[in-house]
Amino acid sequence: MSRVDDLDPSLVHHMVNTLGWPGLRPLQEEAIEPLLAGEDAILLAPTAGGKTEAACFPLLSKMVAERWTGTSVLYVCPLKALLNNLLPRLETYTGWLGRSAALWHGDIKATGRKKILTGRPDVLLTTPESLEAMLVSANVDHHAFFAGLRAIVVDEVHAFAGDDRGWHLLAVLERLQRIVGQPVQRVGLSATVGNPHELLQWLQGSGAGKRPARVVAPHLAEARPVPNRPSPPPGDIQLDYVGSADNAAKVIAALHRGEKRLVFCESRRLVEELGEKLRAKGVTTFLSHASLSVDERRRAEEAFAEARDCVIVSTSTLELGIDVGDLDRVIQIDAPATVASFLQRLGRTGRRADSSRNCLFLALSEDGLLAAAALLLQWSRGWVEPVVAPPEPRHIVAQQMLALCLQENQVGDQLWHEWWSGLGLFGQPAEPIMRHLVNEGYLDRDGGMLFIGPEAERRFGHRHFMNLTAVFTAAPEFTVLNGLTEIGRTDPSLLTEEVQGARRLLLAGRSWQVTYIDWHRRRCFVEPVDGGGKAKWSGLGFVRATSYELTRAARDVLLGTDPRVRLTGRAENCLAEARERFLEYVHPGGTLIVRRSDHDVRWWTWAGHRANATLAATLAGVTDPAHRINDCWIRLRGDLTPQMWRQTVADAADRLCLPTVHEQALKGLKFSAALPHRLAEATLAARLADLAGAAAVLSEPIRLSTGHDGRT
Template sequence: MSGADDLDPVLVHHIVNTLGWPGLRPLQEAATEPLLAGDDALLLAPTAGGKTEAAIFPLLSKMSADRWTGTSVLYVCPLKALLNNLLPRLGTYTDWLGRRAALWHGDVQATGRKKILTGRPDVLLTTPESLEAMLVSANVDHRAFFAGLRAIVVDEVHAFAGDDRGWHLLAVLERLQRVVGRPLQRVGLSATVGNPEELLQWLQGSGAGKRPGRVVAPHLDDAQAVSPAPARPPGDIQLDYVGSVENAATVIAALHRGEKRLVFCESRRLVEELGEKLRAKGVTTFLSHASLSVDERRRAEEAFADARDCVIVSTSTLELGIDVGDLDRVIQLDAPGTVASFLQRLGRTGRRSGTLRNCLFLALTEDGLLAAAAMLEQWSRGWVEPVVAPPEPRHIVAQQILALCLQEHQVGDRLWQEWWAGFGPFGQSAEPIVRHLVDQGYLDRDGDMLFIGSEAERRFGHRHFMNLTAVFTAAPEFTVLNGLAEIGKTDPTLLTEDVPGPRRLLLAGRSWQVTYIDWHRRRCFVEPVDGGGKAKWGGVGLAFTSYALTRAARDVLLGADPQVRLTGRASSCLAEARERFAEYVHPAGTLIVRHTDGDVRWWTWAGHRANATLTATLGGLADPAQRPNACWVRLGSDLTPQLWKQTTAHAAQHLCLPAVHEQALKGLKFSTALPPRLAEATLAARLADLEGAAAVLEQPVRFVSPVGP
């Protein structure tokens, strides 16, 4: 079998005879040589491109040839559900070689963990949080357990790298590498990204530039592998405007009957509302989102995988590679936030021979239609977002120093840097954070040694410091129970706001009437009712429209059409939007528009972060109290072209970071363990887009006056 000559013969036998494969896929062929050589690698392929096998087949072959013992391979995923889905497949592969795979995450019971500790599996599937919990647990001898570790596979690595879980993962891997006492081979699996070489270097951590590593992407040519501009895959992409959730349900119920359909929504509330309306129309419907109980989601996903004429409605929880069976069609309400997310979702279809990838966009509003058109315009150009780690993760540094002291019980006050090999933000620049942790009692000092202090015990010590291993602040939610069965969780404001008549919730696509609220234990008990339920969840974190996608929206308003099928309704709505925004877009630059009511707006079309940066940079010219939006910046009513020219002449070279409100810091977990000025500087850097702001400032500006309000 071509490309498999160097794999273990037993493995090759089963690939041919058990799986019935005539040969390896291109990625699997290309990955064999570098992984057997021990190189770090980033394996790129579209969804369903065989990335898991591309990584695991060479590592199992190497495990067999070099007689690795103990837990020698870690397989890390961002989602527990993805791990659950992968275990049977990886378990089959390890069984072929007389090896074993096992699962360790927060839902695994104590008996399962005890079995793993007493009989170490060869491949352990886990999350970064569970991996760190093992390092700090008094019940795990981490030095003995990880003594045989050789390689780490990070699935969906792009999903980690774009937020703070990525910094947390890298820091944990550096600590683990020091525990093991040898470099660990790092293999990342990813869908196509805009900057694969940078993503590989990020994954290598302290080994970047020291260890061999390569991007393996046979579906791209050599130039694209460095800076991919992937050709649009053949498929059926359609953009429609429906105007409401009710209309979306009507379209979904009427179209594609007999097919298995996956509908993506951008909020849990929309998932619930659409699910309820589809069921009311007699459509077999299942739901999946993070606030549903594990059992509820598992039942829905298993039923959906086995069914045919049905719909599953989901947030991004099903965007990653969880197997939901033989899918016919993907439907998207409004637009995902990135081109990369769209590619992931599109890749769920077209897997059967003779079928094309497909996606139907149903826009609920004019804004949703414009966002979808802008995203599709960028996709039409072959553009994918670069994956960029959030800047200046000082709060993660504070968390990691505390976790290290918990892991080692005490650490030398001049030796802690060695645990991260001086890597990035965990090196010398972390010194002020360590001093602050000592000064505030998070760490205590005994001579030259540091250990966990009383303030860390008070803030993070609940349930054996479990709160210290999660890097995000979760919004408080109430558990919803029907008898003994957990349905999911809901926002507490639904239980406190004034309502006429009985209090009803919408959860799992069904309405429930609240019968009792246990405020102390944060639980509410419900009974099923017919209709009237309401869904609501508070936002977590901050979502921003990027510079690239907002500029693409401007291009659409100026007449660009994405290379997809537009329905008559979508074309008509886009035409109306273009007419309405005609006074606010110009192909030669940006516009400052003075309305007849005296309101002055600079239509930058630069995205939230760039506009926040511009507001801070313009000082007295801009309204400091405004909430940044993606399209415009409010300016002072006394602005003149002369004053504008004087103030902005050199502004692009003197950009300012946005102001940070105290309330915003509460969403940055562990910010209380930082000096206030460093916490504010961290968040300010994340709220800014210096490159986008500078680009807009360099463009010509036209003054337009007056127009209607």
């Protein structure tokens, strides 16, 4: 039975007469009952599956029926650009009911914020960082502003849950709920994930198991495969090997002329270089990545949305649901990090009735081809990564304690943990962190009350504690300006390394000559030139860590299994060469130890970066301490004997060790300085480990191989 009549009549009228909808999609239909009943929920659907309307139409209907007042619904997104894109839709929907929606994030000017504080929109679109900023701001009466809060919608919830922004969001929601004084309904919107029920439990926070909740995912029920009879993956997916960025530009320029193409790259440097090469071939090209200025990205995205025969080259900034118009084709350079990411990108296509979902993979190297083949193999098997929150977020606990003291000015030293309602480490288990913050001067204690101390002022007090509201660490960059126009940001090493002649940068797909560097204000002034620019972003030294499952899939590919997609002749030839080259390093019955010389003994685990780091720490007595961890193998000591190996593995069977943490790595863990050193190390070690993957490897047969023929 249709539930559409349970929605507000004005909404139904406009759905039919303004939007021209003949009816609701299955997700939108099935979401009505639980959301009107006040249940927490995860709404699961592919990209462009109507998730925003599935959440908002029932909540807006409930808002009118129950006469909610003030700011009663928060709509939280991970990206400001996504919020900007959603605002016109939410303004339209709320306007039909005589209600209002507004936008609050870091780009909103003071006048716009003042209007929001006095006007109290019914729906506020924002980011977790902006929510935190509102809570700690002296200009916002957060108790009054959030008093009417009844529901929160978390868009792209999987993007939050997989990193520390998710823990930050949960902790902020618990604080908001305490301010409101009653449970706040939580609705998450997500693309397909491997563990939606666990994701829902995570989103509920302290309410998990206490509040009614359900996963709404009709497309999964429809697509449930018949056992032992896998259906072919949908869409037109092709894997090609091109060997270089120059060749990739040639293929993109030659194929699909007249179409609108979105090209994904895995680094900002490659976006810049490929964009420059495409423009040199006369292709109308736009760029989008995080180090371009907001105006530069917005101009590119708007121009791309309005054009036809063109290409936009992007990092993951366009992976989420920002509307870039009627897209014809997605092209992927090498492979994204996860199957979930690929599904997001694939979902950008096939939105027209006469089109299908498609993606062309262009591999620039053998490694890129193998990574793409492994990812597509796992996808064709129906596997998607489970979304798992990073373990032991102690540094976020420290940040939240400081933020709470800013929010409330002072908090009882026996009452602080009640603000998080016993949410994991944020409750009573955080007592050692609180004591450390007091002992080190981050917090002061007086008369049984806690308040901000001098060390917190020194480290985080700049610009009204703005640095305290963001939980990720950004590498230092210089702002690049042409006159008064900001183009973007670049790595400072490009401004200090020795060069012959004029110093030139590549940014926004164009070359620029440096005319002046303001070292104090971290600014770089440039003028346009013809070619010769260089792009570089060094980041914070993080290694892209491939998972156990994807690395094992790469081994399956080398053992002869092809993904169920179209392979070009070039891809087939390159895979055949790779299989021949890796012949002595893969075995279907277990792992191999290959001795190439007394100085080169490698254990080919095919276990992924984190499992290999765990194994190297666990078997430290027989591994090479100077070896840099990778996804596929671990270097062992040259004097290793079979007896030493068997004894070490037997001893390790029931005592896996966490990886060693280097001091440099701690710099990437924001707020780690506010933790006892041992707890900061323990947090990062837990995140670098894969205990399950390491245990699985140790349970397999291990073959000792000598020479080049793989004999054991």
